[in-house]
Amino acid sequence: MADSREHAFAGTRGGVTAREWPREGARYVALLVHGYGEHIGRYEHVAHALVGHGAAVFGPDHMGHGRSAGERVMIEDFEDVVTDVRAVEELARAAYPGLPVVLIGHSMGGLVAARYAQRYGAGLAALVLSGPVIGDWKAVRALLAPPEVPEVPLDPKLLSRDPSVGAAYANDPQVWHGPFKRPTLEAFARTLEAVSAHGSVGALPLLWVHGDDDRIVPPAGTRTGVEELRGAVWAERLYPGARHEVFNETNRDEVLSDVLEFVDGVLAG
Template identity: 30%
Template sequence: MIHNIYNLTTNDNTRLFFQVWQPAIPPKAVICLVHGIGEHSSRYHNWAELFVEKNIAVLSYDQRGHGLSDGKRGVIQSYEKLMDDIDFALEEAGNLFEDVPCFLYGHSMGGGEALNHMISRKSNYFGVISTSPWIVTQAAPPKIVMSFLRVLANLVPFFSVKTSFDTKMLSHNKDVCIKYDEDELVHHMVSFRLFVDAYDAGYGILQNPDKVKKPLLLLHGNDDQITDSNASKIFSEGVKDCCTFIQYDKAYHELHNEFCHQEVFTYIINWLDALLANNKQII
């Protein structure tokens, strides 16, 4: 396996930390992976290695305000900047792996971003994989509180507060939770603008299932206490023809770190291989 790390600067002069895992031979596909809020791309190292073993390259980056990338922790200028960063990463994937089928894969907040990108932006990727997406968060405040947060998001958009949640909600695997708590690159900050924009983007997803025109694999644990699996189910039911929704019984938030991770991985590979095979038949 070849593993490269480097920095790239976006059009708005933000330095993003990138890393690529790839097989020694030309890959049959490349995955562009978008991580969740508070974490960073290196938490997916072991997961990426599994894809490389199946001759699939993985490109990921630390989102702005996260990990080794620029930006105040948990702060964004706008949600559209996150969409721009996905465009930037997809372009990089195309530069590195020209003419190789590309798939967009997002987890948690990144899963919501992947769905929003699919709905709002044009791209030539083959399909989208979204795990435990932030469509609706389990910690969503009452509407009256959201009204107050919207005012703050306008007055002090870049002011951030420390969030608190039980890391045991990430996975049944205790080692995963301990490593998360001890990870110096993990943060627990969120700005008013980031929360409000992500909240609104989630409900925007729910209102636009008809805009999904490419294959979508949507995976969620039904015991997820961080994002709402029922919202994923409702959204999937509104998508016509091209969405596959799988719900994992008793699974928590990080399916790639859960007891069912091998089952999850196998399903992703089979889904991806079926799309690649179908594309070859069309050609």
Template identity: 55%
Template sequence: MIEPTEREVTVPSGTLAVRTWSAGNPRWIALLSHGYGEHSGRYQWVAEQLVGAQALVCAPDHVGHGKSPGERVLFSDADTVVEDLEAVRRTISAEHPDLPVVLIGHSLGGMFAVRHAQKHQDSLSAVVLSAPVLGTWHVLDLLEAEEIPDTPIDPSTLSRDPQVGRDYVDDPLVWHGAFKRPTLAAIDRCLTAINEGVTLRVPTLWVHGEDDELVPEADTRTGIDRVRGFEFHEHVYPGGRHELFNETNRAEVLGDVLTFVGRELNT
């Protein structure tokens, strides 16, 4: 097991807890953007695979998530989260100025990754999107309710491996409560900004599970079609649920990701 180094990085929202994995002599930087309610510590296995492919892996906990400060799962402006991500990228790139950066975003972190790529395309060599929240998202229907119900994420929707759901439920750093209205409103505004924004020039890979109930592939595709650039690749996995990096075929998924990255970086 490769133990991560933990540090704090100053960002526009204040400070973020950041985990870094490396085995020495990296050839590229993998910047991970985790999903709603979770944290970067859930990406230990992913980080180890990336390090095995000569990456230096850098993964912040977004504001209000994991070990980072802030009210849990609360943010009022998604662009602030995006600029936090950019501040982390600048910090790690300043320490390793010769290494190309690949931004990897999962779920809501995929939304942040796309918005980041729209605003900072020249800082990235490639983007990987895992089940990104794009286009439309049924969870935003909660904004129409007078009072948002306490409906936590069903752990069985994460993976066909039941242990993934059990670990999720038992993880004290995962948020298991209700969605917060300002956060949902900020997500809604961000999706609109993405839809109205520029297409992606940076090479991009989109991976999604065919049986994803949390972020249905068809809904994401409506947003993908708005930002899809000239060099865009996709894999939709039959039977796959929401967390492809924790799925029963996770080795296949990571293999496809690393094939894409290796091709784009010529590693």
């Protein structure tokens, strides 16, 4: 795997740790935005593929996640997470001035990346969303409906058809294995509305990748959000039988190849 190093900085609500996978002679910068309850270390193989493709790669652990500070999985305002990702982009631009920046977000990270593109998309070259929580995500309404949030931790079997992915997730001490917290769910609901209200990313090229057997973030609900978000240049890849984490699926090589091909098209055009 590619070498990496850590950076630490003062985030909006405490210290944030980010990882860099450097690339000498990089063609572009890839900014990775991880999902709920996990950490950027789970994207080592994605970063390795991107570095091999010519990218310098950066990605933070969000507040309350991984090696960053904060109560575990507590996010009261996703706008703060967007602001922290912006600080990582600025760090990357200082290290690799003048290079195009591609933003890649998965699941909750797709929600963050979508909102980021609405706020800062003018400085991006492309946006890639993997199983993003945008559009009509019925789970958030179901979890917020009762007086007490149900204790329904994520089932690792829903991540991938590859059983080793679920096993690694279940045994990862940096992954949150407990229930959702109400303030975080309320922040999800507000940000889903904000992304919908702010509309299209305009000329920013968008690639949407999703497993068609994703039961955590069903693609039918996401499609509503993609239709609101996309501009004139966009593409989708829906993978038959794939579950939530398409970068960790049995056809992960196909998924990564599709992302790299999309990036090549953007950089060439």
